[in-house]
Amino acid sequence: MSDEKNIAISGEKAYSYDDIDHPSTGSTSDAEVYHTKVNFIDRWATKLRAETKGIDMVTDEEKTEDSLWDAATMWLSANLVIATFSLGALGITVFQLAFGQAVLVCIFFTALGAFTVAYFSCFGPASGLRQMVLSRFLIGDITCRIFSFINVIACVGWGAVNIMASAQLLHIVNNGALPPWAGCLILVLCTIVVTFFGYHVIHIYEKWSWIPNLIVFIVIIVRFAMSGKFHSAGFEGGQTTAGNVLSFGGTIFGFATGWTTYASDYTVYQPRNANLTKIFFSIFLGLFLPLVFILILGAACATGIKSDARWAELYETNSVGGLVYAILVEDSLHGFGQFCCVILALSTVANNIPNMYSMSLSAQNFWSPLARIPRVAWTIAGNGATLAICIPAYYKFESVMENFMNLISYYLAIYESLMLSSHLIWHKGNFRAYPYERYLDKQAYPIGLAGTFGFCCGVAGVVIGMNQTWYSGVVAKQIGEFGGDIAFELAFAFAFIGFNATRYFELKYIR
Template identity: 45%
Template sequence: MQEHASTAFVGSDIERGVDMSSTMKREQSSMVEESEEYQTAPAMKGRLVWIASKLHVEERGIERVPDDARTDTSYWNISSMWLAANLVVPSFTIGVLGQPLFGIGFLDGALVIIFFNLLGTMTVCFFSTFGPAFGLRQMVLSRFWFGWWGVKLVALFNLLAGIGWSAANIIVGAQLLNAVNPDLPGWVGIIIIALCTLFIAFFGYKVVHAYEYWSWIPTFIVFMVVFGTFAHTGDFRNVPMGVGKAEIGKVLTYGSTVFGFGTGYTSLAADYTVYQPSNRPRRRVFLSAFLGIYPTLLFTELLGAAMATAMTLNGGDNIYQAGYNESGIGGLLGAVLLPHVGLFGKFCLVILALSIVANNCPNIYSVALTLMVLGRWTRRVPRFVWTILGSIVYVAIAIPGYSQFEAVLENFMHFIGYWLAVYEGVALTEHFIFKRGFSGYNVEDWDNPSKLPPGIAAVFAFGCGICGMILGMSQTWWVGPIGKLAGPEPHGGDLGFELGFVFAAVSYFVLRTVELRLFKR
């Protein structure tokens, strides 16, 4: 109880914008928040924090960002964050996978990309508006929907998704480096890209935003080179779309993959707007995020879908299919660039490989913040230490998964889409129906378990959402009974995220109504 009181006392001081140390420089006080936990920390942690302050590493964890620390006044910072994070090879890969994995034609693949990305990115843009409004990270905000204890379950799912997604992304980068130099082992490429990512994410919010602000420019130039080179080859083929029940199953399953990638940043959206001023118009924040993420996903995924059609030339006997078989996405891009632009093509592939850094920085930065929600003991470990440990874990997953990239990426995109649909079902129902918008939050309760919802309704609704997901999912290892009806045997079609959302939202509405009557909070 004493620890909780201390934390609450510090939290209230932060909300009033009180300077926690009169001897601290103004620019450091905007990034560093003293608390009793820091003052009584072990000697080792004290040394780490001291070193971090000297290096200007962001030390703020999940504490609320006070108004006087909201120094990020650029709307372009919001747009460029999602522009750089999605103008990357993994986005391009999602477009490519439609043809070899699902047998999708170009036109139907393009329609899936347009519609399911629009659906998936809406929640990323919406929850980005919560950062300026409340100054709280996404997982901390989730306490207002899932309660003090229930959010720990959500944090575990977010942790698994962030680590898994980072592992899948980095495999793509390693494949690109392997296409440049076939003698370079996959594990070496993985470590190179992971170290570059760690260097950026280690320093925190300001450095991550600064990197994303500029890093998209060389990547965009390279993608335009890829686009122009491929268009010049004339090897695009308008693979016809399918018909009947088989086409429905393919579209639903591929759509689940596209949705999973598009909605993937929902559970960390507010993390990258918490330093925006609290008086930011929500519509402008939403639009800034939308203009950064949605057009970027359309460009990269449609380009990938177009290039994938070339793998059907001569019944699959062509340089594109051969490159894809040998080095995955890196081999496909190499087949387009290397024969036409030579050594410059290798340079382009290296730039694309390093674009993974922009994709993984948000994941790894937010993994550390997610870990800090799991318990008060995790908050005693500095954020940058969790960033290092998270990087080690996803590298350990990526190295053995290098040879199974397509399966790794598809499975993780489905997993992300599934669990985030359930998360969104609960969060949106609470926000719009029970809190009735932003005015229904008392932000001072963010760290007070007795004032937050009990979380019982949210946890049970989350379980109901998982049941809906299981009934509708279509994977090689499991096809739900409803999923079987959405397409031909044996795989049907994937309805996992749709049913997960509906089951979670409906059950939460019923259970939360009862919970409010019983607990009055």
């Protein structure tokens, strides 16, 4: 191995000599930034006290965040948003479930999805590494690059879908005075401001941003209860209902577990000796409680569509924005209701912040030369891409965009299957069993052949198990009249079998 490729270890932080020359992922201190000749973007960011650290390891000296409340509110704010409300409504409007059935699906599949987010968050304190970087040790170099690439697409795509929904709500307020493109621009600019400053400012924002959102949701509860339009149909069994339960459950699971590929990004500044059990439960509850609360509220409010023609009309023309408008504005709170709609639309910022911040880290991890581009630059570029997509998508191909993002979300089950298999089976579940300080040394982690084979097996499971409007797999078609989506279940199982069947040979014959 040449001298240029040797790894220089200093304390608990590891660098390649190439990274020292281009330290866009270095510390935020002025001394270190100027000492390592960081480029002008990081110098500018440092003067504004923004975080300039990217995928580099967070050292013990930098691990100064120990608040469990901050860890929990990170996900409380990100999920107490209009997008969650919209998802809950689908159980009634699209999947035609009784309200009680929708409630049970929301509770069960949310708990299933939130588990992995909380579990992998425990890696942050122990490793000091971002989620995609520590994935190298569990699923290998090649495989984690595949997931990094998909993660970039997913972050930008979901950011665009979320913004379109909120822009719709902003547009309907005040009789369409604000054009949709302007609503998209406002939401993207707000996201840029917070994500630019990085980890600590993100946690400060998420620590408090849930409060106005909660107040608005309470107002919705009061106004909806006063309307008297709640209606709960009786439970119906059969294969068609089973298919709808599986499809709605898969959608809920994908939304809840969507943060798994970002999980440790938001706990890396927790001390290395942090109580992992407390971190797990604080994050699990911070994610589970707001999701279940808002999902059920969305389902309850959607039942009103069946009993009120005007509500049905507004929902048909303006989706969930029309439903919220019907509850808060028309024959209701009028001007104050419109103000509440604006607050609710802006809640999307809290949901998009993790997407845009983690997108930058995934981009840096995908290919080594990309790590030289500062996190701040990636954050701005990611938000720019989101804006470039969401404006034309709003007018031309919103449904195509949502269908594509539903397809992308299946990768989460594959990722979780591979990561849990590696950690629990091959590393005995020990969070501190990995040589984290060697994250730049490719000899310290697998190439990723077993992980890549498991990924391909998982994709096969998706193909035969998915049930979307534009395609239904051979297995999915067999469930009820409209099919049932079991893609994430089959993806998890197929990936599990493929990875574990080949991991032994990868260890034995390669390394």
